[in-house]
Every structure is written in C-alpha cells, then in structure tokens.
Amino acid sequence: MTLRSGWCLLVLGCAAWAAPLPAAAQQPRDTGLVATYRATADRLIAAATADTAAWLRLAELTDRFGSRISGSESLERALDWILVEMRRDGLESVRGEPAMVPHWVRGSESLDLVEPRAARLPMLGLGRSVGTPPEGITAPVLVVHDTLELRARAAEARGKIVLWDAPYVSYGETVTYRWNGAIWAAQVGAVAALLRSVSPFEMRQPHTGTTHYDSSAAPIPFAAISIEDAAMLHRMQGRGQPVVVTLKMEAHMLPDVASKNVVAELRGSEKPDEVVVISGHLDSWDVGTGAMDDAGGFVAAWQALLVMKRLGLRPRRTVRLVGWTNEEYGTRGGLAYRDAHLADLGKHDLAIESDGGVFRPTGFGFTGSDSAFAVVRAIGPLLAPVGADTITKGGGGTDIGPIMQRGVPGMGLNDDGSRYFWYHHSDADTVDKLDAREVAKCVAAMAVMAYVVADLPQQLPRGGVPPAGE
C-alpha cells in the first residue's frame, strides 16, 4: 500500500475533504446555467423526493445481505443481486468490472480482563490485523494517551499490551492511532495493541476499521475496545492496580478473491463516450449492515440514475453508475477501474462519490481546476430546494481517488455528518438511523449535479491536465 492510498483510506467519509469557502466566495456567477436547467432540476428533485424508494431499496439490500466485507460471499451475492436488479430496472450497459480484492477474516476473537477482576470486554479486531496464538496473549496492559506518553514510557512497554486511549478530536486526526498504533507499539517491544475506538460517542460499542504494518517492526495483533472500557482500564492503572488481559484473535489474511465493481449507465445523447461517474462503495466491514458506510451512498447514486431514466431525461454525456468493491481495506475497486479505463480517463468529465452516510445533504465538495470549480459552484442554486446548495473546494472519495490522481475532477456529497461517527464501522451501522426523506434528498442532489454536468455544452476544464486521452 502506498502512502497515497493509505491516506485515501484514512480520510474515508471525513469532513476534512471539504474546507468551506468564505460565504462571499460562494455566490453563483453563472445565472445563465441556472436559468437553463431550473425546470429540469426541479423535475428531478420532485421525482426523487416523491417517495421513499431509495430508503426501501437500501433496507432491502442491507436486510438481504447483511454486512459485506471484501472477500466474503455476502458481498459477492449482493453484487450479483444488484446486477440483476439494475437489468430489471432497464438500465444500460449493466456489467461487473473485475477486481481482485484482499480477503481478511476475523474469525473468533475475545478480550478478557484477568486482573484486577475477571470480565469479558466487548472488542473488535482491526481490519488486516494478524491474530494471536490459539491460547491468546496474556500480558499486562500499559495505557497511554498518545505517542508522546508512549515515548516517555517506552522502557515499560516491552512484553506488554499497549492500549491507546487517545481522546477523539476528529476522525481525521484521531484515526492515526488506528492506522499506526500497532507499528508504534511494536517498535517499543509491545506484544499486542488495543485501541480506544475512534468515535465521539459511547455506547460500549467497539468500532473497527483498517490498520497496517510496515517493515520497522514485526506485526502484532491489534483490536479496538469501547471508549468506556479504555477509560476504565486507564482509571485502574491510575489507581496503581495491575491490569492484565488475555487477547485471542483468529484474524488472518487469505489469498485474494475475485470481486467486481458493478456498473450501469444512461448513455449520453450526443457524447456517449464522455462520462460522469456517480458512485458509492458496496463493501463494508463485517459488523452492522454497512447501511451508511456505504450502501446508502451507492443506492443514492443508483436511484439518481433511475430518476433520470424514468423522467425520460438523457443528458449529452453518459452518466455511469459505479458500485465499488473493497473501499475499506485496499481500494482495489478504484484501482482496477483506473487501470481498466486508463485510455478514457480523459473523457471522464467528473467523478462523484457519496461515502459519508446519506443524512441530510448540504452540498458537494469539489477537487479540480478553479475554472471547473466556478462551473460546478454555479450549479449550487439548483440544489437549494433540497438544501444541498453549498459547493465547497476540496472533496472526493476513496474509490475515485485513483482516477482523481490521474486528473479526473472529483466530487463528494456532503451531508450532516454529526452522528455519522457514532455508528461508523460498528454493529450500529444499520438502515434505521437514516431518514427516508433525507435519503431522497441525497438522491435528488446526486441526480441534479450529475445530470447538469453531463449535459453542459463544454467538458469541465481541467487546468494543466489534458482534457482527453492521457
């Protein structure tokens, strides 16, 4: 894994993508565009928000297949079912585009407090962690807040299990402990590591997510515990009580598995070989049902395409729906797409991803040239009826990252993420937290943005990057 793709994984669903501009800078300038597309945008919005079809489809998808971790049968069954449904919807060019994906298996796992008292603690091994020997690892725990404290107490860490009790600041900042925590602990001789879950909210839920190893230290098992239990172990240590745990994890990697991105299109009326991608990812972690992360993002894109089709709208360019595989640990779907479409990335006008839950939409974050930003910003007012009219600089998504690196302008749907990290990567990521009306507004926002960009007379200007071919 390169640093870049590591970074992509880490900012998953993170508001750090979108640095809002000062309000004055957000005034639309191209009122001609608004006049041209107002009626069509209103039709799209009316159709998208007329029913709860998107929520119902999301519920059916997540109820039918549950969680969908890369490498699992449930992911592949879900992808196959979606292909059938997309054909049944009458969408065009429905296909799977192959990608080999990594296959991490959690297996059985447990964490038992041994001293100062016996208790089983809720835990979740972190994605790509190695396992323990079958008898587990029993060792004293050293609780630290951060790297500074671990450095100061490095001499105490040898042979222990380091618990990172890092307070939640923001996902983007705090997740560094999940990403690097096993490496940092192993570097000072720890035999395993534990993590206070990266979440602002406590309900004794562990939150999983990907971690990694490098060549600086041997890989050690790494698991998340609840915020509550991290605080408790820290208090025990503070009272001078010895804290000893037994960690058992069967976690291991298996050989890569054949998977696919699922693709469907509404072919463009004038420039069918130019493309606007709308997308979300279909893999999830192996907990909850991955409704927010990110079946909801895909379903919003899917329904956005259907709304265009049902209204008989066909923009100049092709709108391509993509359901990505393997966002969570590998980005192999995004990388395979880039490799398969290298020759036509210059004809990718824009790639949109939704991967922050489908709560009340607020707008889009955009990464591309300043002149392209001026164009998409001018589309904002058309999204005012659903409150999604704030178009900011900076935005994208993990799966569209590989093609954005090759110059394709990228965009992420922004929404009210105030509760997203309550549920994120935990057993509580389920459809019931999503409001059907808000999901419908996300559909409307995706439909209007994708339709208008796909129908503009000119391709979005790319700045220094050549507009077609590479």
Add this chain to the structure above:
Amino acid sequence: MTLRSGWCLLVLGCAAWAAPLPAAAQQPRDTGLVATYRATADRLIAAATADTAAWLRLAELTDRFGSRISGSESLERALDWILVEMRRDGLESVRGEPAMVPHWVRGSESLDLVEPRAARLPMLGLGRSVGTPPEGITAPVLVVHDTLELRARAAEARGKIVLWDAPYVSYGETVTYRWNGAIWAAQVGAVAALLRSVSPFEMRQPHTGTTHYDSSAAPIPFAAISIEDAAMLHRMQGRGQPVVVTLKMEAHMLPDVASKNVVAELRGSEKPDEVVVISGHLDSWDVGTGAMDDAGGFVAAWQALLVMKRLGLRPRRTVRLVGWTNEEYGTRGGLAYRDAHLADLGKHDLAIESDGGVFRPTGFGFTGSDSAFAVVRAIGPLLAPVGADTITKGGGGTDIGPIMQRGVPGMGLNDDGSRYFWYHHSDADTVDKLDAREVAKCVAAMAVMAYVVADLPQQLPRGGVPPAGE
C-alpha cells in the same frame, strides 16, 4: 410475586412516579423553615459540590466489582467492601441486615437468524426467563406490534417464536411487553418469545430486565433483541420472507442465596430512634456495571451522609443510609427490611430513594399525606442552588415500596432522565456517562432534604396512619 411487587418492579426509575403540580401550587408557604435552615443547607451544598468525591467513589465501586446481579459473588464482594469503607469513613452502626435473594443465572446464550440469511443477532435473555433445551429452539418467527395484533393472528402463533416489536412510548407503558410478553405468547401456543428492547434509543444494544410467568401457561424462554433487529425481522416478514431463528439460552434459577442490605447511620441528637432513610440499590443486572442503575443512587446517599458527618452536623433524628440488595428481580432487600423493622416503622419519618440515574437533579417526588407534602414542599427553596427545588406529588422507589405500603412517607430523587433509558439495563450503563458535577448536586439534594426532615421539630404528619408503632 404479588401484583403489587410486580408493579414496583415495573415502575423502577420511571418518571411516572412524579406527576408535577401546576406551578402556582408549588409556591412555598413555610418561609420560616427556609429561614431556619438556609445557612445549614448552604453549607451542605457547598461541601457536597466542592469536589468530585462521589463520582470517584462510584467509579471505584463499579470498576472494582463490575455488574452485581442478585445471587452473584460480585454483589456480595461489593457489599462487603462497602461495609469496610463505611467503617473507615467513621459512620455509625455499620452493619449488614440479612436478606435471602433469588439467584437467576444467564449462562451462555445466543440468537441466530437461520432464514432468510444466516446472522448472529445481539440478544440478552430477560431476567428470570427459563432456558431452552441445549440444542436450542429453532422455529419460525411471528412478528407483532402489540396484543391486539397477536390476538388477531393467534392461529398463526402455535409452534412459533413471537417477537414483540412494540414501539417505545414510555418505559412505564412499553415495559408491559417485557413483563407479560412470555405469558401472552405462550397462551397462544408460542414456543419462545423475543422482545424489541424497551429503550427509546438505538445502538444495536439489547436491554435486559425482569419478566415473569404465571399459571395460565407453561413458561417459555424470553429474550430481548436490539431495536434495529426487531425492525429488520419485521421488514422481512412484511416482504413475505420466512423468518426462522435458533434461540439458545442456558438461563435458569438456582436456590436462594444469603445477601444483605448494607446500613450505616448518623445517630440523631434528640430522637435517635426516629429515622430518615436515604438509599439506593446495589444489585444491578449482569451487564454494564450498573453505575446509573443504581450504584450512583446509593453512592449519592452515602456521600450525603458523609457530608453531614464531616461538617459536624447531627440532626435531631437518625439519618440511616441503606444500600438495598435485589431491587431488580424480587425486592427481597426491601421486603426483608420491612419485616426486620416492622415494630419501628412508625418511627420512620421518611424514606428517600434515588433510582433514576444521578444526572442533573431537578427535585423530589413525594408520596404521603397532604400535610406532610406541604412540609417537604417548603424545603424545596433550599435546594434551588442545585436546581433541585421542584417538589412534586407522587414518588418513591421500588425498595422503599414495602415500607411505604405500611405507611412510611416515601420520596424519590428526580433528575434529568432524558438519556437514562438509552443505557438502562444494557452493557452501556457505565460511570462515564455521568457528570461529576451533576452527581455532586444529587449528593447535595439528598443531604439537604434528609437533614432538614430529620431535624424538624415535628415528625412528618401521616394522615390516617398512626405516627408511631403499628
């Protein structure tokens, strides 16, 4: 179990105790009382809120012993430790008062969705439920909202597992399905029952609690599932999919176990045989650490007594601290206290219990004669500095219920319960959700109310009930 003690169990921590009076009715009338006790009350409040001692003690208690279900070693160890600590505090007449308590053991348990797809669902057997055969019970599920729907579909229920998917209205209203759900399901031939957890908040947490059986039908196993999974199974049934689960529960009752209420006192200066009880219960369910339900209530009472002692205050009557055993399923602590103190219940001036979490206090709810209510209402203004000055009619607690039935005036601490049922009877009932400053205010409220009532020249008037002896 009698209907009455069943009712006590059901209203545990329930705001239904306290029906607020119109604002005009709450004006204090006895300003002489306020003038007499203002300075002392202010000293108690200042001392109680000067530090975070109560929260720290609550954290230590719950960290040391974890959950404390009746019949468990952890409850008895916690009670023994408290006796040692109370002696170390220099409290008077420290003792355990014996009570035999029921002993329900959860054992291993699981719920697996078999059709339409395989998944393990989080669950918690309900207290006092019977278990399943070792191989479990595998049966189709019939999901119903309520008794009306089950009655209408009674013919379909035979041989099935009935799932009560009753929406949360209020704890007091909705808990009837937990209390009666196994009986009602068995009456129409169900082989087991499941319950949507009785909570207003969804984080895929099952919430346990006590249930019961009667002679109208054979006992069947009964377990709580998460709100999310209840909704999912309901959606599956709505789509016409067969829903089949395997429920395994080792739950069973063992013979009663010797336990105790823990008691300590501050002896009265003039009338030491007259008593004001301040209390909370020390048993919990076998999940979380029972910090809100109800170690926090006991610790608030404990610290209230300590604050009086440390200030050198000694009211005319004795203030008696009681930590009850077995509130959750049996009220055996409260019943044993009643039986042991039958001869002196007439000298019990007032019994106060806190059992609704120790969040921001708002006041007290009182059950007793109108003339006694006028007196305790007049104490309200003294509690204004901690916001606990709303004294309402109706209130008490499960453990003081048996002596209230014998005429002892009863009172419950009221607090901001807006999140109490998020955590209640679940793994998330832990100390970290409680704010140390709010807990300290609960201590202050308990201290002032108990001190003033214990120091009043006259015993609280009992209406029709004789004031001393029975």
